[in-house]
Amino acid sequence: xxxxxxxxxxxxxSLQLLNAYESESDEDEKLSTSSTKxxxxxxxxxxxxxRNKLEKLPLPSFVIETEKIREYEDDPSLHGGRIRNFPxxxxxxxxxxxxxxxxxxxxxxxxxxxxxxxxxxxxxEIVNDFHISLTKTVILKYHWIESFVSTVRTKLNANCLKRxxxxxxxxxxxxxxxxxxxxxxxxxxxxxxxLCDAVQIFNECLKEFKLNSFYEDPSFHISILxxxxxxxxxxxxxLHEINNFVTNFMDKNSDTDWTIEVNHFICKTGNxxxxx
Numbered sequence: 001x002x003x004x005x006x007x008x009x010x011x012x013x014s015l016q017l018l019n020a021y022e023s024e025s026d027e028d029e030k031l032s033t034s035s036t037k038x039x040x041x042x043x044x045x046x047x048x049x050x051r052n053k054l055e056k057l058p059l060p061s062f063v064i065e066t067e068k069i070r071e072y073e074d075d076p077s078l079h080g081g082r083i084r085n086f087p088x089x090x091x092x093x094x095x096x097x098x099x100x101x102x103x104x105x106x107x108x109x110x111x112x113x114x115x116x117x118x119x120x121x122x123x124x125e126i127v128n129d130f131h132i133s134l135t136k137t138v139i140l141k142y143h144w145i146e147s148f149v150s151t152v153r154t155k156l157n158a159n160c161l162k163r164x165x166x167x168x169x170x171x172x173x174x175x176x177x178x179x180x181x182x183x184x185x186x187x188x189x190x191x192x193x194x195l196c197d198a199v200q201i202f203n204e205c206l207k208e209f210k211l212n213s214f215y216e217d218p219s220f221h222i223s224i225l226x227x228x229x230x231x232x233x234x235x236x237x238x239l240h241e242i243n244n245f246v247t248n249f250m251d252k253n254s255d256t257d258w259t260i261e262v263n264h265f266i267c268k269t270g271n272x273x274x275x276x
Contacts, residue, residue, distance in 0.1 A: 092140075097135045099260070104256070117238065127225065168258070171184055182227050
């Protein structure tokens with residue numbers, strides 16, 4: 001073999017190596033074609049080409065889960081037809097402050113009786129967790145949670161709220177702001193001023209984080225029953241009958257303690273709860 005022919009062969013090998021390197025670093029998609037793979041496979045064994053780089057590495061599991069969260073689509077059929085008020089986005093935590101209420105066996109009978117009266121109008125579902133909302137449901141970024149909870153705790157301690165009692169005695173029909181759900185709620189008619197004092201404190205905290213305040217002239221209540229859609233007019237048509245039942249039931253069971261002892265508040269943000 002003369003020297004010119006040897007140079008041509010060596011130059012050809014060098015060009016093949018250069019092409020393989022450039023394709024590996026800049027054009028991964030082209031490496032996946034069969035013609036390019038054949039060209040690399042034809043190279044001598046002593047040429048250090050990393051063929052394992054031709055195959056794409058699998059995505060880490062946390063990246064896959066993140067993509068699942070981003071691609072999440074709400075399915076109302078999975079939760080009784082309810083529609084989310086906020087889009088499901090990674091890092092957004094639905095947050096609100098409330099007073100919990102457990103009720104008792106007589107309270108359960110009261111709820112069942114009201115539901116029976118409403119059956120000719122619509123079937124109502126019992127609320128999973130009885131409570132009195134003291135803020136709207138707002139969105140907190142994850143990195144705000146600790147600071148927000150600390151702010152609420154500090155302001156409550158500074159204002160030295162005393163324990164108090166609540167009492168309810170009448171029903172009212174409510175809808176959410178989007179008119180996608182209707183509720184029947186028991187109105188609070190004793191302890192209203194103390195609840196307003198608490199709401200003012202929470203509004204100050206919300207304002208610091210540029211979040212929406214609670215309603216002006218709020219109607220504090222315990223939602224007990226709900227249905228999908230706007231059924232306010234239909235249920236208002238039998239509200240007098242409902243309230244007569246509530247009054248008679250409470251009078252009949254007057255030995256039952258219908259008061260609510262207020263000795264703590266709860267902030268729920270996502271799946272976390274903080275007690276004040």
